[in-house]
C-alpha cells in the first residue's frame with residue numbers, strides 16, 4: 536500500500552528572518568547586552584519580571600509591525616500541509632505566528648507562543664493582551680494567579696514532546712529549516728529521525744554545526760530553498 540510520505544518539518548528562527556524577525560544568532564544572541572539564555576529562564580522571570588516582560592513585549596511589538604508578514608517559505612509549508620494532510624507535522628521552535636498566518640494549521644509550538652500568556656497557577660493559556668504586565672492577575676483563578684509569557688524557557692520542558700517523538704518515529708522524511716541546531720531537545724530530532732529510518736534534509740542559510748548528520752543539506756535563503764524543495 537503506497538501511503539503518503541510521512542513528513543516532519545522542524546523550523547527555527549531562520550525561516551522568519553526574511554520576514555524581518557531577528558534570529559537568535561543576530562547580535563551574537565544578545566539582547567540589551569543580556570545573553571538570551573540569561574533572560575529566557577524561570578530564574579530571570581522570578582528575579583526581574585519587568586526585564587523579561589520587556590524582552591517579550593519588544594519582540595511582540597516587532598512581530599505586530601505591518602511589514603512583518605509570512606514569506607514564501609512559510610507559504611510553501613502551508614501548501615505542503617494541504618497536500619499531505621495528517622501525514623504532515625510542522626514543529627516550530629519559533630514563538631511567532633507567521634506559520635499560522637501563512638495558512639498552516641498542523642503546527643506544534645514546542646517553545647510556546649509570543650501572542651499568548653500562561654497562568655502560573657492553572658497553567659491555562661490566554662490570548663495576550665498588550666496591557667499585561669508582571670502584576671496583571673490571571674482571568675482563570677480565584678484568588679487570581681500570576682500571568683507569565685507562554686514561552687518555554689531554558690531549563691523547562693518543551694511542549695507536546697510525546698506527539699513530536701511519535702511523529703519522528705514514523706517519519707519517512709525529516710526536514711530542518713532555519714535552525715542552528717544548538718538548542719536541545721530540538722537539536723536531537725535529526726538523530727531520532729535517522730534512528731527511525733527517515734531521510735533527513737537541512738535547508739539553511741549556511742551549513743549548521745549539525746549538517747553532517749543530515750542525508751542532504753542545501754544552503755540558501757529559506758524563501759528560495761523551501762518553495763523549490765516543496766514543489
Ligand code: BV8
Pocket residue numbers: 546547548549550552553558559560561572575628629630646686687688689690691692693712713714715716717718719720721738739740741743755756757758
Ligand atoms: C530542557 C523560547 C530539560 C524562548 C527557546 C547541554 C546539552 C543538552 C541540553 C542542554 C545542555 N545545556 C543546557 C541544555 C538545555 C538547554 C539547551 O539546549 N541549551 C543550549 C543553549 C545548549 N535546553 C533547554 O533548556 C530546553 N529544555 O532541556 O529541559 C528538562 C527535562 C525534564 C524536565 C524539565 C526540563 C528548553 C529549550 C527551549 C528554550 N527556549 N525559545 C524565546 O524564544 O524567547 S530556545 C530559542 O533559541 C529558540 O526558540 C530557538 O529554539 C533557539 C534558537 O535557535 P534557532 O531557532 O536555531 O535560531 P538561531 O538564531 O540559533 O539560528 C538561526 C539559523 O537560521 C542559523 O543557522 C542561520 O544560519 C539560519 N538562517 C538565518 N537566516 C536564514 C536562515 N536560514 C534560512 N534562511 C534564512 N534567510
